[in-house]
Amino acid sequence: xxxxxxxxxxxxxxxxxxxxxxxxxxxxxxxxxxxxxxxxxxxxxxxxxxxxxxxxxxxxxxxxxxxxxxxxxxxxxxxxxxxxxxxxxxxxxxxxxxxxxxxxxxxxxxxxxxxxxxxxxxxxxxxxxxxxxxxxxxxxxxxxxxxxxxxxxxxxxxxxxxxxxxxxxxxxxxxxxxxxxxxxxxxxxxxxxxxx
Amino acid sequence: xxxxxxxxxxxxxxxxxxxxxxxxxxxxxxxxxxxxxxxxxxxxxxxxxxxxxxxxxxxxxxxxxxxxxxxxxxxxxxxxxxxxxxxxxxxxxxxxxxxxxxxxxxxxxxxxxxxxxxxxxxxxxxxxxxxxxxxxxxxxxxxxxxxxxxxxxxxxxxxxxxxxxxxxxxxxxxxxxxxxxxxxxxxxxxxxxxxx
DNA sequence: GTCTATAGGGCGATAGAC
DNA sequence: GTCTATCGCCCTATAGAC
Numbered sequence: 031x032x033x034x035x036x037x038x039x040x041x042x043x044x045x046x047x048x049x050x051x052x053x054x055x056x057x058x059x060x061x062x063x064x065x066x067x068x069x070x071x072x073x074x075x076x077x078x079x080x081x082x083x084x085x086x087x088x089x090x091x092x093x094x095x096x097x098x099x100x101x102x103x104x105x106x107x108x109x110x111x112x113x114x115x116x117x118x119x120x121x122x123x124x125x126x127x128x129x130x131x132x133x134x135x136x137x138x139x140x141x142x143x144x145x146x147x148x149x150x151x152x153x154x155x156x157x158x159x160x161x162x163x164x165x166x167x168x169x170x171x172x173x174x175x176x177x178x179x180x181x182x183x184x185x186x187x188x189x190x191x192x193x194x195x196x197x198x199x200x201x202x203x204x205x206x207x208x209x210x211x212x213x214x215x216x217x218x219x220x221x222x223x224x225x226x
Numbered sequence: 227x228x229x230x231x232x233x234x235x236x237x238x239x240x241x242x243x244x245x246x247x248x249x250x251x252x253x254x255x256x257x258x259x260x261x262x263x264x265x266x267x268x269x270x271x272x273x274x275x276x277x278x279x280x281x282x283x284x285x286x287x288x289x290x291x292x293x294x295x296x297x298x299x300x301x302x303x304x305x306x307x308x309x310x311x312x313x314x315x316x317x318x319x320x321x322x323x324x325x326x327x328x329x330x331x332x333x334x335x336x337x338x339x340x341x342x343x344x345x346x347x348x349x350x351x352x353x354x355x356x357x358x359x360x361x362x363x364x365x366x367x368x369x370x371x372x373x374x375x376x377x378x379x380x381x382x383x384x385x386x387x388x389x390x391x392x393x394x395x396x397x398x399x400x401x402x403x404x405x406x407x408x409x410x411x412x413x414x415x416x417x418x419x420x421x422x
Numbered sequence: 423g424t425c426t427a428t429a430g431g432g433c434g435a436t437a438g439a440c
Numbered sequence: 441g442t443c444t445a446t447c448g449c450c451c452t453a454t455a456g457a458c
Contacts, residue, residue: 034438034445059428073446075430110413146342149349153341171382171403176410178378185374186367207367214372215411217304255453268423271455 039077041067046084047133055081055141082147085134088123089151093158095120100162109168113159113180114208117187121201124191132192156181179215183207235273237263242280243329251277251337278343281330284319285347289354291316296358305364309355309376310404313383317397320387328388352377375411379403 035041045066049058060081064074078084099119103112124131138144160177168176187203190196196203231237241262245254256277260270274280295315299308320327334340356373364372383399386392392399 038445060430061428070447071430072448076445079430081429108413109410142346145349146346149345150338150342153345171386171406172410174382175378175403175407178381179375179407179411182371182374182378186370190367207371210367211371211375212411212413214305214368215375215408217306217408256455257453266423267454276455277453 035068038067038069038073042069042074042077043084043087047137050085050137050141051133055137055144082144085137085144086147086151089154092120092123093155095123096155097158097162100159101165103166109163109166109172109176110179110208112163112166113176114204116159117180117184117204117208118201121199121204124188124200128192135188135192152181152185155184179211183211231264234263234265234269238265238270238273239280239283243333246281246333246337247329251333251340278340281333281340282343282347285350288316288319289351291319292351293354293358296355297361299362305359305362305368305372306375306404308359308362309372310400312355313376313380313400313404314397317395317400320384320396324388327384331384331388348377348381351380375407379407 042063046058046063049063049066060074061071063084064071067074074084096116096119099116100112103115107115138148156174156177159180160174163173163176164170183204187200187207190203190207191198191200198206238259242254242259245259245262256270257267259280260267263270270280292312292315295312296308299311303311334344352370352373355376356370359369359372360366379400383396383403386399386403387394387396394402
């Protein structure tokens with residue numbers, strides 16, 4: 031029998047999302063989270079840099095997945111094809127924990143300071159994907175724009191996917207949203223006018 | 227002769243950016259900012275909700291400009307055309323204070339917590355533009371995707387514009403970046419392959 | 423304006439695992 | 441012995457309450 035209960039980190043995360051859901055992010059103190067996890071406040075800060083970070087653990091895994099998928103796309107894939115492949119590669123990861131994702135999303139949309147953290151994580155994904163595209167030989171500003179457009183599609187996809195009335199799988203929404211982006215950006219109306 | 231020196235708000239902003247530049251954001255206390263501006267700590271928090279907000283004042287003006295320009299685009303303009311018009315409408319505002327923008331940008335890129343604030347302001351722009359597009363009759367997810375793509379172009383444009391070696395005007399970079407987005411999203415490579 | 427709760431960092435002590 | 445996870449107590453600054 032060991033001195034400590036296992037998985038302190040996981041217990042802190044569980045306690046945190048419970049309390050954030052029960053009484054709100056601002057109204058929850060770190061001391062309360064630690065207490066529910068059977069630990070002290072100081073230990074919380076050993077595991078997480080701040081009170082927000084406890085909800086953003088999976089972000090690193092997602093970043094690695096995006097980078098790997100972008101890098102491993104076929105050599106003749108265009109930037110946007112590589113990025114699309116990256117988004118699709120994350121589908122299983124999301125589908126396997128939809129309940130967690132939706133609960134987490136509810137807490138985040140209710141708290142601006144958590145939204146800020148979510149946004150900087152997404153920006154980090156974009157920067158990493160852009161760097162990967164550059165290493166595939168894509169020049170700037172095309173690399174950054176392809177990556178940022180991909181993250182925009184990811185953001186819209188995620189919001190559609192966690193919506194209460196959604197019944198579509200993540201991958202399908204990625205494909206549909208990417209198609210919608212093309213329709214919007216290629217500017218069919220202007221083209222039509224020019225051809226008229 | 228009035229009881230207080232004028233423009234307390236502006237003095238606080240000036241003092242803040244000076245101190246953030248001199249010794250860094252984290253190493254600067256609100257008390258120090260207030261002292262340099264000849265005010266008290268309490269007065270700082272009466273003007274700005276928190277220590278970050280002092281650098282983000284113009285954001286509301288920018289949001290109003292974007293919304294107005296998007297709303298006032300010609301009725302037959304496509305979503306992406308309306309968004310492009312919005313970005314171009316901000317050119318004068320930026321050109322008139324390039325020194326402030328570059329100094330501010332240096333402070334922000336050096337501090338993650340300021341980046342977070344910058345990102346949520348940009349996200350707010352996207353949400354507002356998307357809402358304006360919807361009021362023009364654009365359906366989801368197209369409205370959000372056009373708006374988010376526009377913000378991505380804005381972000382890339384701004385970074386290119388404040389770069390030390392940049393000599394191009396803001397408006398020109400908007401146009402160039404928007405063209406690059408179209409090249410990237412329209413996926414010329416795939417089209418070529420399909421036609422081959 | 424004054425008061426105060428909380429975030430979050432510094433540093434050392436402890437008590438296991440190895 | 442070393443290494444690592446946890447705890448305890450110190451501190452300051454933020455930001456909100458009164």
